[in-house]
Amino acid sequence: MDKVVTLSEAVASIPSGSHVALSGFAITRATMAFAAEVLRQGIRNLTVSQCVGAMDADLLVGGGAVSRILYGGGSLDRFGRLACVNRAIEEGSIVAEEYSSLSMVFRYVAGALGLPFITIRSLRGSDVLKHLEEKAPSAVAYVDDPFTGEKWLALRPLNPDVAVVQVQVADPEGNAWIYGPRWDNEEQVKASKRTIVITEQLVPTEVIRRDPERTVIHGFRVSHVVHLPFSAHPTAVYRVYDYDADHIRLYAEAAKTPEGMRAYLDKYVYGVKDHWEYLELLGGVRHLTKLAADPILGY
Amino acid sequence: MDKVVTLSEAVASIPSGSHVALSGFAITRATMAFAAEVLRQGIRNLTVSQCVGAMDADLLVGGGAVSRILYGGGSLDRFGRLACVNRAIEEGSIVAEEYSSLSMVFRYVAGALGLPFITIRSLRGSDVLKHLEEKAPSAVAYVDDPFTGEKWLALRPLNPDVAVVQVQVADPEGNAWIYGPRWDNEEQVKASKRTIVITEQLVPTEVIRRDPERTVIHGFRVSHVVHLPFSAHPTAVYRVYDYDADHIRLYAEAAKTPEGMRAYLDKYVYGVKDHWEYLELLGGVRHLTKLAADPILGY
Amino acid sequence: MGTEVEYTPFELMAVAGARELKNGEIVAVGLGLPVVATFLAKRTHAPDITIMFELGVIDPEPIHTGVGLADPRVWYRSKVLSTFVDMLGGVLHGGRVDVGFLGGLETDAYGNLNTTLLGDPKGKFRHFVGSGGANDIASSSKRTIIIIRHEERKLKEAVSFITSPGYIRGGQERAQAGLPGGPSRVITDKAIFGFDPESKRMTLLSIHPGCTLEDVLGTMGFKPIVPEHVPFTEPPTAEQVRIIREEIDPEGIYSG
């Protein structure tokens, strides 16, 4: 079944108020074109989740589309902090449920495997847990190990409405490959009610059948496939392109103040009609060619 | 670290009474050369586990090396039943803890992830569960979901002493690739205290580094690497060789009676010094060449 | 009426099974006739079915008939090759499987399946295959279809061992055990059965062309519910038979 649509069509399938799991990790495979289109379509009141907060979440929060974030902390690595997320937390304009990477992914695992809850050693003795017990009391509980009687922390399964995942290779059904580490992306997809795949390269299903051990997203879980080159820009896509260090620096500087962020959004999100115009604004093919990954290094 | 040893050295590391998880599934990637060497070395009183019983378990039971089997049922597919396992269960000469495929693999998952227990929907309302409650009361229990109060079946984690896994490709450290479906093998390895890798092809670590997304067994979990071609014969190894249908038929016929099985063991296990002699007894290179997999079909 | 189509009983069973599948459904399949039925559905009215084998296989396109799920012939041209946890955990236990398609040694008036043993579990018995993924599939699929030969020893009032639960002893017992779904159809070489919505007892739905009510009831180990009017099962079309014979099971291993 051919599920290939435009980014705009895929984004339009997401109602305001949805819970969206995003595939980014700091400055890599972040759903940047998706986030920009969400802002342009005026979708609001989203819950966003990911194990490690990335630039996609920061852009969405900076554009005012998010009311709740579930994440394990995050940054733009050495480029800076997630300034919009941090500011929103400090001002109390979003609710932040903060986890550790494993406790987030274990919630996805429980959601993926149909487990009623999952036990974990992490969080105990920490203020992260105290915080969760206040902000998300329905997400954590205690359970006795029926074999030893020992008391364990239990986490509630997480089932986002939609996972949005940047991949390197997908077919029109949504069967997809991810090169490099996959962090929480497989579990996000399995836990979510449906998935939107945004792919750098669209291939016939015949290609998928030639190396099926690589297929980490099953087509039947996917509702929309978007074929959109450089859709994670300015973040990196391993083996396809490197992060755009200059643009991330420009963003990190802008995001430090609400005014700077507004100017960034006006120029790079609202100032363009779509992702193609954004790429031209960056400098088009000439600029993007500089980012192409070295085939041996992968960056 | 180079962990390459002979099959005989690897098998000698396993004391009688150990719990061994085996990688076979019916007639594919069964640890046949390993099982034969266990019998030749006179190792006894093993506990054997695998999600779907395979020819390796049947040979070990037929040779009297097993006192307990944990499995989800099994067969030689259309070639016949696991005659030695079935006979031993019917006679009561081994203890059989019988599960379903998922309940076995969930026990490995809990063991792999360090969970104190794992909940499951399977087994409820079945005689499989009644059976387990009698034969393995310490493996199953009930727990209340702390979020909803619903009662769930809980399984105890499984941590075998050693996983023995037939793979297509491994390096001297034990980093390994498995082509084709991997059924429970990844979870067996992660749940076990250590792993013995038996590989059709031994490659430099440099090869592993060129496609690290394929590495499903981490070198640090591996204690011994055995490089032994046709070590799953007569079962299949996807992309390397097909099953030897004539030999499996011969085995299935022999295994139907204790006398037949004794004759089989005397000829093919005790009648040869090692795996190389076994391969010659089969007809050597000339015979094995006929089994080589077609590179497109994989069998 | 058009030309009479010739078919074997197994071909009719496969066609009847295929008709139960809707396009877009996710189907967990055991080996044998269920595979023939599912591939037939996918090549005819339901091209967007997803076919899943428990050991880690999605949507293969085999060109040779395999001896079982472990046979690499069955994995040819798959879209996914992965693991038990991925298939039985993430897909099945995660609640995504619409149809579980199973065979067995015995089934009974409440659609319980036995693949484990015949005889007295506490005394003398013969041990067979066991569960594999069958118990899991019967427990977590949204509905289950059973394909079994129509013989007295295979269709019993109560199976000697419940490997894979149907409605257990009927009524609300399955739901009380915490299980969703349950068997929707039992397809034999003489008839198709459903289940009474209240008692959950097996109910005759249609009789295959060429069989009589007496044939059906006289070769069963229990009495199903029999409604006043029982229609004949729709026979296979020439095209369905051709696809089974030429494309899916050319060696006639399962449907010959």
Next chain:
Amino acid sequence: MGTEVEYTPFELMAVAGARELKNGEIVAVGLGLPVVATFLAKRTHAPDITIMFELGVIDPEPIHTGVGLADPRVWYRSKVLSTFVDMLGGVLHGGRVDVGFLGGLETDAYGNLNTTLLGDPKGKFRHFVGSGGANDIASSSKRTIIIIRHEERKLKEAVSFITSPGYIRGGQERAQAGLPGGPSRVITDKAIFGFDPESKRMTLLSIHPGCTLEDVLGTMGFKPIVPEHVPFTEPPTAEQVRIIREEIDPEGIYSG
């Protein structure tokens, strides 16, 4: 005594960290100096160390310095590229990690680490990075090594937010929370600390060459336990400094 070796404070910290690692150990590493220390150990006395990054990376051999764990530069020539569940679940929570190697905004007298916020969590605060895998690593590793700059605002009696637990408020509190292990060392640019076996309070173990006891204590926010005799930290060798400068961090990003 041989030739005097010149080194930066960060190089000394990396060398001191490397010395804590034994050959064959499995090390979960956060970014920055812990990476430099671990790669140094692997290239010198501990070649069989396994290096694990939480996002799904084992034993990379980078040739360019990355900006963080998400930077593909850091994954170059890995042996495994997989997932959080594989690394933090199967390796770490499964009990296989010998050493967790962490940095932070603040640590305290009981080795608790804060990477979340500064200020009053219920009032005015500045939010920073949060946990990532740090809480998990601190909770499940057999022991933890902390690397942090020696400043009064970074070494406090009690951190303002426990992101990653050390010994919590000391004594048996960590064990009572159900956590194994705990911090074994805190390495700063002035000294190395351990923890008192009973009270679990930070204890001065050695002072770096060129520093005095007053330097160390005068620039901390709390008073550690100070034994009667405190030796000097062993300085880096010329070869260790060469490997850091030429092979591991040629751009001097972490250790310059």
